[in-house]
Amino acid sequence: MIKQIFFVLMIFHGVLLFGQSEIKVVVKSGETVRDIAREHLKDPDLWEEILRSNNLKSPEQVKPGMTLVIPVESILKAKNQISKALKAINDATEAGAKTFAAQSINTAIELYNEALAERKAGNWKKSFDKAVLAEKQAGEAKKLAESKSKTTSDATVASGKGKIESKKPADPLWKDAPVRSKLFENDRLRTLSNSFAEILFQDNSKIKLSENSQLVIQKARVDLLQNKSESEVKLEKGNAFAFLSGKSPKKDFKVSVPGAETEVNSKAFFLKKEEKSTKIANYDGEIALKGKGKSVVVKENQGSTVSDNGSVSDPKNLLPSPGIKFPENNAKYLADTISFAWNPVTGARRYWFQLATDKDFNNPVFTSKTLTVTSYKLTLEPGVYYWQVSAEDADGFPGPYTKPSVLFVESKTTYAYLTIQSPQNETVTDKDEILVTGATDLANTIEINSNKVDVDPNTGSFSLPVKLTKGNNSIVVKAVNPNGGENSVTLRIKYEVDSVIALQFDPSLLKDMSGSYIIPSSEFVLRGTTNASAQVLLRSTVQNYHLKTFSNENGEFTFTLQKFTRADSFYTTIVSRSGHRSVFADRFVLDDVQPVITLSSEPPQFTNKKMLEITGSCNNVRTIEVASGEAVINGETFSYRTELRPGQNQIDLTAVAPNGRTMVIRRNIYLDLEAPVLGAYNMTPLKVPADRYITVTIAATDISGLKRTAKLIYSAGEDVFSETLLYNDAAGMYQGRFLVRAKTNTDLILRSVLLEDYFGNFKEYKLK
Structure with a gap:
């Protein structure tokens, strides 16, 4: 009989738990409010909610025999809705929302974080409402991403801070690369001091580029018909973290490292390009490196150095993550100076510290890679923060970061609840008036652009039509609660009157x-x-x-x-x-046909004629461009006349097809108007008796070629003689051997020589 009664009571208790909005619990002897929260709410940290529901101020007021009321159904509804919102966000992310619907998915994530914050604060109804909005926003982000997934962009600057610049192969200068800029194959991206950039690829892989770093997208290709992607990047300067979405037949992501071939089977790793080497720290899977005569496999939590000349170091173990001391995960603080501390790691040269307002650390508040201590203090404004720490070893390899810890910093005055229902921020409208609607707590006051707005005493909703001016408008909505706590939202609205669209x-x-x-x-x-x-x-x-x-x-x-x-x-x-x-x-x-031009005859390499005419035939040619204008085209033939300058002339004929393709013919023509140049000369002997032979040599140069003979004048005493010198190709000079028919033994004197080239340019040189 006793067993039957016990069984009936258990059934009745179960009906209360899942069928009613509240349950009643009688406190047992030795039982604490945390024990009750653990048993009925599955979370001992929710003991404050039990106190709040029963108008109690401290755990000491909970006594044995006391009956407590617990709103189980509200808590379960909020928890289930938060799970649905998280699943919707994950589904949207897998559909590419971070690339194709970044604003929508970020809004969904913000709403989800707000739902978590409301849950921690015990506001289960608000937590449920925020989670519903997060699920809806994530669904819209998923639809938008699926509709835009066929876009031709290859990679996107998803987030960043500071000075970010990009450069295409043909660009002479770097240009600003704002967030949402698109990057294509062979584009370069760099960050300057106090800057960072996150590059998101179409397969959801991402590269986080640190300050003073530079990379090039060597390959970024997408087959939209077969839904395949192939990407390859090379770090040229600085350091970067890579977070890949994994390898599959549908996607392939490669990292180029100077001096080695790489095969990446890792989803998380770090790269640092130094002057003559690259450091690789791996945090997941394996990375195979093949250098000159040596191959290694860098496993999880190992690092290796690859020299540009091909030498690869043996993998070494990375330092472990430091243990977090405080603040603990999910800790709550009032806005003030907050101390962060972690356990020391043996062998650590310094520590890397990151604090951001998002769990992906795309919105950093404070970053340092040079801390030599194991604690740090920061003064923070109210908000939700995430922080993590890594230990760097003596060789400069950063170990894995700690798991991000979340920190809630609350205002010293109570935060005034405010939500804007319409319009969305960054709305563009062609109307000169827009209706602002929202909701707040019943006791709060609302101002829109400093104008007080009535709050519905039953629902807390409010609305006000606001007049717009042409261009950009700012609408400030401020809520103030009875304790003086404030909350404001600034909406940026653009009023566009001009409906002209240009293309x-x-x-x-x-x-x-x-x-x-x-x-x-x-x-x-x-x-x-x-x-x-x-x-x-x-x-x-x-x-x-x-x-x-x-x-x-x-x-x-x-x-x-x-x-x-x-x-x-x-x-x-x-x-x-x-x-x-x-x-x-x-x-x-x-039109992929190349232009073709053919010369009727080759122009001379050397000439003494100032006017030059080039003729020929052409096919699929729109124009033939030259330095001084264009050639004359008549049907399938062309002609070009130009006046040559003395010396070397470069003639470029650039044929341009209707499709813009080009063909270039280049010829070099030398206009020779200069006489040969006299070099060294000699005569032996200088004094001979009558009827003896002498030898004369004279060196000369000319760009277009010397005439085979040169006229020589010499004297012996009062007698003057004329002789002909012959050019010796092997010796590279004029030579002659003559019989001197002087009357007596006398001195010989070279008087002059006449030099001439093949174009008739000549000069008589007086000899001394």
Whole structure:
């Protein structure tokens, strides 16, 4: 009989727990309020909620025999909804929301964090409402990401701080790279002092680039039809953390290291490019390194150094993570100076410390890589913070970071509850008035742009139409509670009256006679400009292209056209931020034929004629460009006349096809108007008796070639003689041997020599 009664009571208790909004618990002897929270709420730290529900101020007021009321159903509803919100955020992230719907997914994450904060504060209804909004926002982010997943962007500057710059291969200078900038194959990205950047790839892999660092995207390719991605990066300077989404047949992410081949089977690792080497610290899986005559495998929590000349060091174990001392995870503090401390690690040269307002550390508050102590103090404003620490060894390898710890910093005055329902921040509208709605606690007062607004005494909701001026508008909504605690939200709203939408494709894109754009290859990157932050949709009539992207803050956008056929018509739809829509129709044709020019005859390498004429035939040529203008084209022939300058002349004929492709013919022609130059000369002997032979040598140079003979004048006493010298190719000079027919033994004197080249340029040199 006793067993039956006990069984009935247990059933009744279960009905109260899951069927009613509250349960009643009688405190047993020796039982604490934490014990009751552990048993009925599955969390001993929720003991404050039990006190609050029973109007108790301290645990000492809980006595044996006392009946406590616990709102179990509200707690369970909030917990279940938070789990749903987390699942929705994870689903959206897997769908690529951080790349294609960054603003929406970040809003969902913020709402989720707010739901967690409300849960910790015991505000279960508010926690439930925040989690519902987070789940809804994550669902919208997932839909947006799925609709934009066919965008042609290869990588995105997802977040960053400070000075971030990018450079394309053909650009002479670096340019600013704001957040949401797109990066393509062979683009470079760098950070300057006190700056960082996070690059997000389409497979959700990301690279965090530290300050004073630089990398190049060596490969970034996407096969949209088969949903395959292939990426490869190279760190050229500084250091970076890599967080990869994993390797699969659908995606391949590679890291290029000078001096070694790499095979990455890791999801988390660190790179540091030094002057002549690269340090690699691995925190997951394995990284295979193959250098000159040596291969190693860097396993989890190991590091290795690769020299640029190919030598690879043996892997060494990294230092372990420091143990967190305080603040503990989920600790709560009032806004003030807060001390952070961790356990020392044997062998640590220094410690890396990070504090941010998000768990991915994309919004840093304080960062240091030079701490030699195991504690640090910071003064923090109210908010939610995350922090982590790593130990660096004597060789400069950072060990794994501690698991991020969350810290709640609350205001010394009570925080006034405020939520804005509409409009969303950064809204663009074509109306001159916008309705601001929201909700607050019943006892709070609300001001919108310093104007007091009535709060509904039953629901806490409020609303006020606000007039807008053209351009950017700021709307400040402030809530104040009876204790003086404040909370304000600033909305940035843009009022756009002008509905004009412009579209311009890359000015370097040529057109044919019919006005159609000429595509130079079957795979082509189409670039253009339109309104800033507008949605751009590209649809073709032949190949059934349906591509979508968004223009950046400068109005720039890109599409990658693959397997383009001979001709197609495109309809480009532009939807501005204010909702205005325009459709543009353009025709594109493929012309990948090279221009061809052929010379009728080769021009001379040397000439003494100032005017030069070059003729020839041409095919698929629009213009033939030269330094002084253009050649004359007549059908399939061309001619070009130019006046040569004395000396070397470089003639470049650049044939340009209608599609912009080029062919260059270069010829070098020397205009020789100068006489030969006299060099050293000699005569032996200088004095001979009558009827004896003498030998004369004279060196000379000329760019176009010397004449085979030279006229020599010499004298013997009062007698003057003329002789002919012959040019000796082997000796490189004029030579002659003559019989002197002087009357007596006398001195011989060289008087002059006449030098001449093949073009008739001559000069008589007086000899001494």
